[in-house]
Amino acid sequence: MKVLMVNxxxxxxGCTYTALLEVARALREEGIDSEIVWLGVKPLADCMACGYCSENGRCVINADAVNAFAEKAKxxxxxxxxxPVYYAHPSGRLLSFMDRLWISAGKDLAFKPAxxxxxxRRNGQVCTMDVINKHFSINQMPIVTASYWNHxxxxxxxxxxxxxxGLQTMYNLGKNMAWMLKLIENGKKNGIGHPDNVTDVRTNFAR
Ligand SMILES: Cc1cc2nc3c(=O)[nH]c(=O)nc-3n(C[C@H](O)[C@H](O)[C@H](O)COP(=O)(O)O)c2cc1C
Structure with missing residues (x-):
């Protein structure tokens, strides 16, 4: 089993990487591989809402990490x-990355724990986590927690x-991720897969 991580x-x-290393250590102890993918320093484009990915399963912008990560996500x-926390929210780079990954390859992440x-430096981690967690909760992904908020x-x-x-929290996060992955794996072996939820209804407003 393998966990993909994004810095x-x-x-x-830096700091984010150091935190992720501790998650990786706990995963390794449980026999689970991991990889930290660094998004680099170049600008990462926002979603163009062009509709290309719904036809082709890939983002039309090929120049950055999104499509490569989507391949690994399968x-x-x-x-x-x-x-890192930037003014009490995630980095713009991560938001652009996740928006495009979700819209082009969300099906390959669905039902997988995240x-x-x-x-x-000082504050804003909890609001930052809230933003990221919403990507998981719209895509049927079980959210892995730790012994404190993951920061x-x-x-x-x-x-x-x-x-x-903080490091203890990261370590426990890795252990909890491993536990959840093993439960899911065991469930699969015993005939319990994820539900085949139907998502064909699409309305643009609520009555
Ligand atoms: C543009 C910008 C905004 C930041 N906003 C916050 C903030 O709201 N709260 C905070 O405590 N630190 C803030 N910081 C500091 C970083 O979140 C902190 O140094 C972080 O741990 C760096 O992680 P890294 O080494 O992985 O980049 C900000 C830094 C930058 C560059």
Missing amino acids: SSTHEK TADGFVFGT AAVASA VFGSKAEDVAQDKE
């Missing part, structure tokens, strides 16, 4: 989306290394 900070080895079992991880404190990686409670 959406411009710092390749065989991944779980996901962690990590971000978690949000946020890093801030760390720091301005640089060394600060996060000192945030013992």
Whole structure:
């Protein structure tokens, strides 16, 4: 089994990365592979709402990480989306990435467990998690929790290394992700797959 993680900070080895490493450590102890995908520093385009992906299953913008990640998502079992806090919300890069990933490849993420991880110098992680969690909850993805909200404190990686409670939370998040993945796997072996929910009704307003 494999968990795909995203580091959406411009710092390749900064606070978000340090938090994700601890999740990876716990997963590894449970025999689960993981990969941290860094989104880099180049601008990442927002969704063009062009409709191309609903016809072709791929985003029309090929120049960044979205389509490559979507390919990997097909065989991944779980996901962690990590971000620094920018003015009490996720990085714009992560939001653009997730919007386009969801609209072009949401079906390959559906029913797979996922978690949000946020890093801030001081505050805003909880609002940041709320934003990311909404992507999971609109796409039938079980949300993995930890022993505290999934966040760390720091301005640089060394600060996060000192945030013992934050790291413990990350470690427990990895353990909880592993537990959920094993339950799902075991369920599949015993004939319990995810429900085949019908989603063909589409109305643009509520009566
Ligand atoms: C544009 C911008 C906005 C930020 N907004 C906040 C904020 O609202 N609250 C906070 O505590 N830290 C804020 N920070 C600090 C970062 O969230 C913090 O340093 C983070 O842990 C860096 O993670 P990284 O090393 O993975 O990039 C902000 C930083 C930047 C660049």
